Amino acid sequence: MFTINENFLRLNENYLFTTVAEKIKQFSSEHPDANIIRLGIGDVTLPLPPAVIKALHKAVDEMAVKETFRGYGPERGYDFLLEKIAENDYRAHGIDISTDEIFVSDGAKSDTGNIVDILGENNMVGITDPVYPVYLDSNIMRIKERSITNSKIVFLPCHPENNFLPEIPKKRVDVIYLCYPNNPTGTVMKRDELKRWVIYALENKSLILFDAAYEAYVTEDDVPHSIFEIEGAKSCAIEFRSYSKNAGFTGLRCSYTVVPKELKTKASNGTYVSLNQLWLRRQSTKFNGTAYIIQRAAEAVYSPEGKEEVKGLVNYYLENAKTIREGLQEKGWTVYGGVNSPYIWLKCPDTNDSWQFFDRLLNERHIVGTPGVGFGPSGEGYFRLTAFNSHEKTREAIERIKKWEI
Amino acid sequence: MFTINENFLRLNENYLFTTVAEKIKQFSSEHPDANIIRLGIGDVTLPLPPAVIKALHKAVDEMAVKETFRGYGPERGYDFLLEKIAENDYRAHGIDISTDEIFVSDGAKSDTGNIVDILGENNMVGITDPVYPVYLDSNIMRIKERSITNSKIVFLPCHPENNFLPEIPKKRVDVIYLCYPNNPTGTVMKRDELKRWVIYALENKSLILFDAAYEAYVTEDDVPHSIFEIEGAKSCAIEFRSYSKNAGFTGLRCSYTVVPKELKTKASNGTYVSLNQLWLRRQSTKFNGTAYIIQRAAEAVYSPEGKEEVKGLVNYYLENAKTIREGLQEKGWTVYGGVNSPYIWLKCPDTNDSWQFFDRLLNERHIVGTPGVGFGPSGEGYFRLTAFNSHEKTREAIERIKKWEI
Incomplete structure (x- = not known):
């Protein structure tokens, strides 16, 4: 059976x-x-904003004509979108991210859920409490049966006494999920606090999975929009971004994930493995890209209008x-x-x-x-x-x- | 580390x-x-066909107005599409599939790749050779490291001598991938042949993963469009369908998977588990639906035009x-x-x-x-x-x- x-x-x-x-x-x-x-x-x-609607209609018309029809797209996403992301979301803020570090997908839920595919099953995983349920559930789905005593998951309680900021755990964690501005608490992690976590990750060779789906809501100067604002983060973090809560794409489905090329870890055979390569392999095997018309819609988010x-x-x-x-x-x-x-x-x-x-x-x-x-x-x-x-x-x-x- | x-x-x-x-x-x-x-x-x-283009423009216009805007969609897909699928692809051919057995997604590649998430790691997996690489790669990604001697994968050679139809293996297989009309060989499995596999699966309590992405190309009467044409298949098979190769959706991304409610297997605690429930849990945790406008496009495939x-x-x-x-x-x-x-x-x-x-x-x-x-x-x-x-x-x-x- x-x-x-x-x-x-x-x-x-x-x-x-x-x-x-x-x-x-x-x-x-x-x-x-x-x-x-x-x-x-x-x-x-x-x-949806008018600029997005306009871009969608235009792209739909392209799909109606043989000369401009588009079938399967490039594995990481179309260059026209990757370049807009790199320029507007990163370079304009002094962060050097290149287009081959960006992976366009159909939603931050998919990416934050599927990221466990490329990670080892023996990692000690730190998850804040309360938390967006996907991080926890996707780990429970993946962790080896014999270790489901939850001993592979360390909960990091967030409450008023610690300003809803997880404390650095006494027990070492290999992978840490951080979502700031936070869902569900709406609280933030200021630059200095996030820096502490980056230093922790670098010192312990841990991986930070940073969910920045709500970065557009940041109104205060000392709150980072991206973990890559912090020096060294490109060697220890993956960042998830979404068009759902800023441009209203919850029903349109588009997001992206940044996996810097510096991010590597040592495999058991002693070689260093690039997580960018692993994620590319995962995505090109088990995903076939975001619709062309929707990538054009996302591109329009970066137009002046x-x-x-x-x-x-x-x-x-x-x-x-x-x-x-x-x-x-x-x-x-x-x-x-x-x-x-x-x-x-x-x-x-x-x-x-x-x-x-x-x-x-x-x-x-x-x-x-x-x-x-x-x-x-x-x-x-x-x-x-x-x-x-x-x-x-x-x-x-x-x-x-x-x-x-x- | x-x-x-x-x-x-x-x-x-x-x-x-x-x-x-x-x-x-x-x-x-x-x-x-x-x-x-x-x-x-x-x-x-x-x-894309004109009916699809028209449906896309209409749906885009709905997304531009507060009253008709759609955010997150239902987990399995919108009823308007599920009902069209059940009626046209199944009931019209005498197959009783209900809407809660259908899961709309962004592509058969995603679903055939992600299906391993809900299956046990100790299954003996039968894969035809030659084969669409996703079945093999997604299994290699998932199988426990200690068993990667490939002993968990049984290759079923297909060549002119067996009419490109895999022979029933001597070594028992728990899970079998079948893709007919076949990619890459373009060959088919006639009704009687497919029936042999369904009987095998029922007798051995095995699971057939049936990839019917090319069913629209079937021109001969004795070639099944769906595995559910075969009696008993609802107790032993999952079917993957796609709009890519019939309606030209390779750049639009829409497909669906049918997981019948009869399909159950015994867990180690002795209870019978419904794969429909497992796939629902997988999809509602790690996927957030196909864009509303694209589900409307798929619906248009079933209009008379x-x-x-x-x-x-x-x-x-x-x-x-x-x-x-x-x-x-x-x-x-x-x-x-x-x-x-x-x-x-x-x-x-x-x-x-x-x-x-x-x-x-x-x-x-x-x-x-x-x-x-x-x-x-x-x-x-x-x-x-x-x-x-x-x-x-x-x-x-x-x-x-x-x-x-x-």
């Missing part, structure tokens, strides 16, 4: 957002007239973040994030049970958020609200909360 | 088509005036296949495939060295094909030509070959 990867049996069957969706469905069927405001899932709501329009989208959501943050502070609640992030992380005011707070907020205020414990045990007693709804709905949600006798 | 997945070090560094591309580049630089005809890579050349236009594309390429097959037969060469397939597999007329024939064909006739040995040792002495060029260039290539004194 053929066998399955039994690591899957150790995963939770209910994905966080599936449970949330089921609870909303149940509530809606019992209260069909309730005007529910959704501040739960991290999905954008504003339409595209840049302005994306700034408009980000500012729109940042204003919501401010509305939530300041509104809840006025209410006297303890809140974090929301300054360099579309996420607000709050201490549940009446309970240490995130799901209980979820139920009360839904039942009594008809507002949907995400229970902190869904992101890990250190999230218990906390709650995530997102800034992706409209100004109107966001303000109304805050008014409802302000009038809430809790 | 962090470690890598050292299985990657056992892969060939040069992917077949990379080597081919380098040889063409070299030849072109030495012979800038040569009019090279490419019958090598399996990429389509005709533009879309169906007609796709038929036109397939017939165009099939005419090329006929031109190549009949032309080479007139020349007295031994050829296979090309009847239910865009691929023609030929015995190298002058040598048993496929790369030597590649070099001669390029240097003396300025024609590019693919050396059979690139698909596995049993491909040595054979050569693949593809039907994806224009009528004019295909005819010219055959004329050049006919006049060739070899």
Whole structure:
């Protein structure tokens, strides 16, 4: 009889957002007239910027004509996009990244999930708690069965006492996932803090997997947009970027990953292996590129109009973040994030049970958020609200909360 | 020091088509005036059908307006597409497949490559030889290091003596990859033959991974379009389908995979596990769906105009296949495939060295094909030509070959 990867049996069957969706469905069927405001899932709501729409139409027209039709694309992505990325996201900020260090793909979820394919199974993996579930689940799926005691995963708790910044672990970690601005807490890692981690990684020959999906929301000067702003990071880090939360590509699917050529590690045969080569081999075997029309859409994000329009989208959501943050502070609640992030992380005011707070907020205020414990045990007693709804709905949600006798 | 997945070090560094591309580049630089005809890579050349272009423009316009904008899509794909697939590709042919057995993705390469994620590492894996390299490479990447003696992979040679149909192996296989119409040989497995494999899989509790990416090219009645035409296959098979070679989506990226709910296997704790649930968990963790606009494009393939236009594309390429097959037969060469397939597999007329024939064909006739040995040792002495060029260039290539004194 053929066998399955039994690591899957150790995963939770209910994905966080599936449970949330089921609870909303149940509530809606019992209260069909309730005007529910959704501040739960991290999905954008504003339409694609006009520059992107224009680029899409143009590229679609090219696909209609034999002379300009494009089939399979280059393995790393089209040069027109790679060059825009290298220039605008890196060189313009004084970071030297070349086009053959960039890999365009269909989403940061795919890349952060698939990166385990190229890593050894015996690495000690550091994961912050709370955390975006993909890092943890993709490791559980991959780690050898005999070591699933979780002894290969070190959780790094993040809480108000450490400003939601993981402490350097006593037990050595080989691979560390860092996501800043952070999902779910909305907090940031300032340049000096990130530098400590880069130094740690260089000293310990560890690998940092840096998820910068929310970098567009950075508003403060001492918060890095890229880990490669830190000296030495090119020898110890991979960076994931996305067009989902800046240009609204959640339904269009485009992202990229930077694997610097300096990033190498020693194989058991004593040779040094380039992770750039490994990722190229992984991607060229198990992925066939992002659609041409969508790479043209991503290119348009870097046009003068595209840049302005994306700034408009980000500012729109940042204003919501401010509305939530300041509104809840006025209410006297303890809140974090929301300054360099579309996420607000709050201490549940009446309970240490995130799901209980979820139920009360839904039942009594008809507002949907995400229970902190869904992101890990250190999230218990906390709650995530997102800034992706409209100004109107966001303000109304805050008014409802302000009038809430809790 | 962090470690890598050292299985990657056992892969060939040069992917077949990379080597081919380098040889063409070299030849072109030495012979800038040569009019090279490419019958090598399996990429389509005709533009997207008008029905698809229309659907893309419409969907792009929806993404430009807040009311119709779509962010993250449903995990398995949008219902509008799932329903079209279930109805047109299955129910219309008497096969009962429901929408929750279908998973839309960004390409059959991704799905056939990633499917190993949900399978056990100790399975004995049967792979035909010659073969599409993804099946083999994705298994080498995944198999436990200590078993990389290849003892976990059983090669099933395909050659004229067995009509390019793998023989049922003496050594039991747990997982078998079958691709029919076949890439690279262009040959087919008739209904009775496929039935033998389904019976084998049911008796041995094995899993068949059936790659039906080329089903649109089937012209003969006794050749199945889907493995699910065979009774019992829903308990032992996963099927991969693609819009690349029928509707020309190689640069648009859309495919789907069918994992029937009946397909279960026993875990070591004695419970039966549904592969549909495992694949859902894999995809919802490490993939975030195919772009909305591209799912709308795929939907258009099933419209009355879309169906007609796709038929036109397939017939165009099939005419090329006929031109190549009949032309080479007139020349007295031994050829296979090309009847239910865009691929023609030929015995190298002058040598048993496929790369030597590649070099001669390029240097003396300025024609590019693919050396059979690139698909596995049993491909040595054979050569693949593809039907994806224009009528004019295909005819010219055959004329050049006919006049060739070899």
